[in-house]
Amino acid sequence: MESIADIIDILGTIAFAISGVITATKKRMDLFGILIIATVTSVGGGTLRDLLIGKSPVTWLLNSTFVYIIVITTVVGIIFRKQLRYVRRSLFLFDTIGIALYTITGVEIALLVNLDPVICVALGTITACFGGVIRDILCNEIPVIFRKEIYASACIAGGSLYVILHSYGISSGINAVVSGFVVVLIRTLAVIYELQLPSIYSKAERDQN
Amino acid sequence: MESIADIIDILGTIAFAISGVITATKKRMDLFGILIIATVTSVGGGTLRDLLIGKSPVTWLLNSTFVYIIVITTVVGIIFRKQLRYVRRSLFLFDTIGIALYTITGVEIALLVNLDPVICVALGTITACFGGVIRDILCNEIPVIFRKEIYASACIAGGSLYVILHSYGISSGINAVVSGFVVVLIRTLAVIYELQLPSIYSKAERDQN
Amino acid sequence: MESIADIIDILGTIAFAISGVITATKKRMDLFGILIIATVTSVGGGTLRDLLIGKSPVTWLLNSTFVYIIVITTVVGIIFRKQLRYVRRSLFLFDTIGIALYTITGVEIALLVNLDPVICVALGTITACFGGVIRDILCNEIPVIFRKEIYASACIAGGSLYVILHSYGISSGINAVVSGFVVVLIRTLAVIYELQLPSIYSKAERDQN
Numbered sequence: 001m002e003s004i005a006d007i008i009d010i011l012g013t014i015a016f017a018i019s020g021v022i023t024a025t026k027k028r029m030d031l032f033g034i035l036i037i038a039t040v041t042s043v044g045g046g047t048l049r050d051l052l053i054g055k056s057p058v059t060w061l062l063n064s065t066f067v068y069i070i071v072i073t074t075v076v077g078i079i080f081r082k083q084l085r086y087v088r089r090s091l092f093l094f095d096t097i098g099i100a101l102y103t104i105t106g107v108e109i110a111l112l113v114n115l116d117p118v119i120c121v122a123l124g125t126i127t128a129c130f131g132g133v134i135r136d137i138l139c140n141e142i143p144v145i146f147r148k149e150i151y152a153s154a155c156i157a158g159g160s161l162y163v164i165l166h167s168y169g170i171s172s173g174i175n176a177v178v179s180g181f182v183v184v185l186i187r188t189l190a191v192i193y194e195l196q197l198p199s200i201y202s203k204a205e206r207d208q209n
Numbered sequence: 210m211e212s213i214a215d216i217i218d219i220l221g222t223i224a225f226a227i228s229g230v231i232t233a234t235k236k237r238m239d240l241f242g243i244l245i246i247a248t249v250t251s252v253g254g255g256t257l258r259d260l261l262i263g264k265s266p267v268t269w270l271l272n273s274t275f276v277y278i279i280v281i282t283t284v285v286g287i288i289f290r291k292q293l294r295y296v297r298r299s300l301f302l303f304d305t306i307g308i309a310l311y312t313i314t315g316v317e318i319a320l321l322v323n324l325d326p327v328i329c330v331a332l333g334t335i336t337a338c339f340g341g342v343i344r345d346i347l348c349n350e351i352p353v354i355f356r357k358e359i360y361a362s363a364c365i366a367g368g369s370l371y372v373i374l375h376s377y378g379i380s381s382g383i384n385a386v387v388s389g390f391v392v393v394l395i396r397t398l399a400v401i402y403e404l405q406l407p408s409i410y411s412k413a414e415r416d417q418n
Numbered sequence: 419m420e421s422i423a424d425i426i427d428i429l430g431t432i433a434f435a436i437s438g439v440i441t442a443t444k445k446r447m448d449l450f451g452i453l454i455i456a457t458v459t460s461v462g463g464g465t466l467r468d469l470l471i472g473k474s475p476v477t478w479l480l481n482s483t484f485v486y487i488i489v490i491t492t493v494v495g496i497i498f499r500k501q502l503r504y505v506r507r508s509l510f511l512f513d514t515i516g517i518a519l520y521t522i523t524g525v526e527i528a529l530l531v532n533l534d535p536v537i538c539v540a541l542g543t544i545t546a547c548f549g550g551v552i553r554d555i556l557c558n559e560i561p562v563i564f565r566k567e568i569y570a571s572a573c574i575a576g577g578s579l580y581v582i583l584h585s586y587g588i589s590s591g592i593n594a595v596v597s598g599f600v601v602v603l604i605r606t607l608a609v610i611y612e613l614q615l616p617s618i619y620s621k622a623e624r625d626q627n
Contacts, residue, residue, distance in 0.1 A: 024564070030615045032571060033564025047470070052256070054265020056472020057531065061541075064534040078618050113266065116273040123270075133347070138551070140560045142349045146233070146242025153241060197239045200287050261465070263474020322475065325482040332479075342556070351558045355442070355451025362450060406448045409496050 010069060012098025015091055016042040017070045020135050021077035022084060027139050031078070037135055038074045042066065044131035049106050049123050053113055092191065100183035102128040103155040104176045107162045117163045124159035125152055150190035153197060158183030219278060221307025224300055225251040226279045229344055230286035231293060236348050240287070246344055247283045251275065253340035258315050258332050262322055301400065309392035311337040312364040313385045316371045326372045333368035334361055359399035362406060367392030428487060430516025433509055434460040435488045438553050439495035440502060445557050449496070455553055456492045460484065462549035467524050467541050471531055510609065518601035520546040521573040522594045525580045535581045542577035543570055568608035571615060576601030 020041030024034040043060040050058040060066055077084065084091070106127030110120035129145055129152050136143040145151045162179035166172070189195065229250030233243040252269040259267040269275055286293065293300070315336025319329035338354055338361045345352040354360045371388035375381070398404065438459030442452040461478040468476040478484055495502065502509070524545025528538035547563055547570045554561040563569045580597035584590070607613065 025618075027560060027565075028619060029560075029564045030566060031618060032615060033561070034618075036564060036570075051260055051469055052265075052267050052270060054263075054267075054472075056470075057533065058470050058472075061470060061533055061537050064536045067536055067540065115266065115270055118273045118276055119270050122276065137346060137555060138561065138564070140349065140555075140558065142236060142238075143242070143347065146238045146245060146347070147236075148239060152245075197241060200234075200240060200243075201237060260469055261474075261476050261479060263472075263476075324475065324479055327482050327485055328479050331485065346555060346558075349558065351445060351447075352451070352556065355447045355454060355556070356445075357448060361454075406450060409443070409449060409452075410446060 008097055008101050011094045012101050013042045013066055013069050014073050015094030015098045016131055017073040018077050018084065018091055019095060019132070021074055021081065023135055023139050023141075025078070025081055034078060035071065035074050037138060038077070039067070039070050040138060041131045041135040042070050044134040045102060045127045045129060046106070046131075048130045048134075049109065049127045052123065052126070053110065053115075055109075096184050096187045097180075099128040099151070099155055099187065100158060100180040103159050103183055104162060104180050107159045107179075108172065108176075111163070111166060117167070120163055121156060121159040124162070125155040128152075128155045148196055150186065150195050150197060154183045154186035154190065157186055217306055217310050220303045221310050222251045222275055222278050223282050224303030224307045225340055226282040227286050227293065227300055228304060228341070230283055230290065232344055232348050232350075234287070234290055243287060244280065244283050246347060247286070248276070248279050249347060250340045250344040251279050253343040254311060254336045254338060255315070255340075257339045257343075258318065258336045261332065261335070262319065262324075264318075305393050305396045306389075308337040308360070308364055308396065309367060309389040312368050312392055313371060313389050316368045316388075317381065317385075320372070320375060326376070329372055330365060330368040333371070334364040337361075337364045357405055359395065359404055359406065363392045363395035363399065366395055426515055426519050429512045430519050431460045431484055431487050432491050433512030433516045434549055435491040436495050436502065436509055437513060437550070439492055439499065441553055441557050441559075443496070443499055452496060453489065453492050455556060456495070457485070457488050458556060459549045459553040460488050462552040463520060463545040463547060464524070464549075466548045466552075467527065467545045470541065470544070471528065471533075473527075514602050514605045515598075517546040517569070517573055517605065518576060518598040521577050521601055522580060522598050525577045525597075526590065526594075529581070529584060535585070538581055539574060539577040542580070543573040546570075546573045566614055568604065568613055568615060572601045572604035572608065575604055 017038040020038035021034055023041075024037035027033075029037065043058075043066065047058045047060065050056065103124040105124075107120050107124035109127075110123040115123070132145060133143040158179045161182050162175055165175045165179065170178075226247040229247035230243055232250075233246035236242075238246065252275065256267045256269065259265065312333040314333075316329050316333035318336075319332040324332070341354060342352040367388045370391050371384055374384045374388065379387075435456040438456035439452055441459075442455035445451075447455065461484065465476045465478065468474065521542040523542075525538050525542035527545075528541040533541070550563060551561040576597045579600050580593055583593045583597065588596075
């Protein structure tokens with residue numbers, strides 16, 4: 001189990017780093033800029049969570065393996081950046097598994113410090129989503145997850161389920177698999193059927209922009 | 210006294226959350242994006258203060274009441290967002306009382322950890338103003354308080370007064386009322402008489418932009 | 419030795435604050451905005467480092483001298499902002515010495531908490547470079563060091579050298595001088611000969627933007 005979680009964690013890190021490489025190369029950043037964006041996308045969510053709950057040093061400072069993985073992913077990603085479009089489906093898979101795993105990890109860490117259930121779900125969602133938010137801010141864009149797609153909502157749903165099952169005493173291994181699967185399922189269905197959150201804007205309002 | 214402070218705190222939270230909803234809907238964000246912007250506007254300043262002084266977990270993680278207030282405010286704010294323009298004056302009142310209260314709270318917490326008076330004023334101002342700064346960054350705007358209006362200056366004035374009266378041994382209750390009132394007074398006069406900080410730019414410089 | 423380091427530290431703070439004043443006045447910010455940008459440019463990198471490793475309160479809260487230096491620099495910088503172009507060379511010198519010093523300080527603090535060598539170099543680079551990154555984000559620009567110039571690379575080189583010499587037991591005084599000199603040398607040569615990181619983009623890609 002441990003080793004499967006590790007492998008998924010590594011795949012998630014790679015997927016997030018690649019999404020950083022894609023965004024940064026679109027902005028014509030140099031090597032250093034791309035590396036920073038890849039790193040921030042991968043570790044940003046967990047870092048913000050650690051800062052908020054007061055875990056220090058933050059996790060990635062204690063495990064340089066992830067820094068090496070991000071550096072290698074960045075270099076490989078840059079070299080093959082034109083081919084990245086052909087592996088979009090695999091990337092989507094990694095990314096989806098990545099946010100599922102990050103959500104569960106975040107919720108579990110928050111439960112360990114005895115925070116209120118709604119706060120735990122918030123911290124899980126932050127862990128999964130805020131790497132991408134910081135990536136977009138550094139690239140001078142409005143964060144994409146604030147504008148479209150069922151992304152954070154999948155994390156909120158899976159995180160809430162985890163907290164509920166946890167309160168019924170379900171073991172964390174089974175809980176992680178079930179709740180993580182719900183994140184993957186919602187996210188996948190949303191992309192396949194192009195679901196979005198119900199728009200709060202009238203047609204007239206949307207046309208203004 | 211305690212309950213009045215609590216009520217003001219809640220009104221301030223609501224006012225900040227609504228200012229977040231207004232900014233986020235202008236950017237055509239979806240439900241999730243609006244909720245995040247409302248939350249960040251409300252709790253961002255206090256969170257930054259807590260991180261800087263090392264208080265952890267940060268305050269809002271320990272009191273989910275504020276999360277519920279923000280969620281409800283966001284939903285109500287979205288539904289009635291077209292009517293928000295008619296309650297502008299009430300919103301201004303809440304917001305002004307909010308920054309007064311946040312300034313005093315920030316200064317008090319900084320005094321408790323024995324920081325230098327000028328640092329205490331800085332932390333009070335950060336508590337009151339940086340929620341709005343982070344809101345504007347997430348919405349891809351230059352923070353409005355960096356460009357116009359006497360807003361932060363009112364917080365600096367009130368925070369400084371609090372530190373001075375504190376050094377003369379004035380009780381914190383009276384001090385909070387007097388210093389908070391100064392923030393409200395300066396801010397209100399500035400808006401009524403359209404006062405700004407003296408411009409440092411020549412007419413030629415301003416015309417360039 | 420102590421007093422020389424202090425003087426360099428003050429010169430670095432001044433140089434960073436002035437670079438903040440220059441960027442903020444270009445964006446036509448008001449007095450308060452300019453002061454915040456100057457402060458963030460000066461103390462932002464060290465603050466982020468302190469947050470990541472869990473040092474609290476963060477350094478600048480404990481030493482108001484730097485706040486006074488930044489306030490004075492901001493006021494003087496605003497008054498003489500048209501003359502700043504004539505002292506560009508001196509500013510470059512301060513800034514370069516500043517990033518060298520900040521890099522070494524960051525690496526030393528990270529070594530003290532026994533972090534992995536590659537993490538120590540990262541923290542040194544963050545200390546030197548992220549004040550400018552936060553400055554650019556607050557001014558709604560893509561951080562300049564992500565797009566051009568050998569700036570962060572000089573910090574990475576000098577920081578790596580420090581870590582290597584440290585592992586051979588070189589005393590920290592000599593190490594700081596040698597490694598800091600390498601940062602200054604690389605940065606200076608890069609500017610004189612207009613060196614950049616090798617571009618990863620083809621001519622066609624660059625023309626698109």
